[in-house]
Amino acid sequence: MENGFAHRIEGLSAYVACARPGAEHAPSFLVCRCCRRVAEEAIAAPLGPEAEAEGFAIERTVVEAQGLCPACRGRA
Structure with a gap:
């Protein structure tokens, strides 16, 4: 996290790889409550x-x- 290669997803108590490593950005996350898939925006x-x-x-x-x-x- 210190080097910008990962982000902590607070709601899942998990980490994901950064989609834009090295770029200055303010990420937001779309978290699926069913399958727990995470998309970074x-x-x-x-x-x-x-x-x-x-x-x-x-x-x-x-x-x-x-x-x-x-x-x-689609399954719901």
């Missing part, structure tokens, strides 16, 4: 402007969305 820091307006310096943001992946949606 890059999003702009959602709280950046609001935090800056409050004088708050964000050091780490964790965004995890839980739902169903396409394969599990």
Whole structure:
């Protein structure tokens, strides 16, 4: 994690390989609640402007969305 090669998925208490190693990014994760598949997406820091307006310096943001992946949606 320190070198940017992996991310911790808080909701699963697990680690996944980084999809963009070496690139500066704020990852977010789509976690399937059925099969536990994880997809990494890059999003702009959602709280950046609001935090800056409050004088708050964000050091780490964790965004995890839980739902169903396409394969599990097809079975549901």
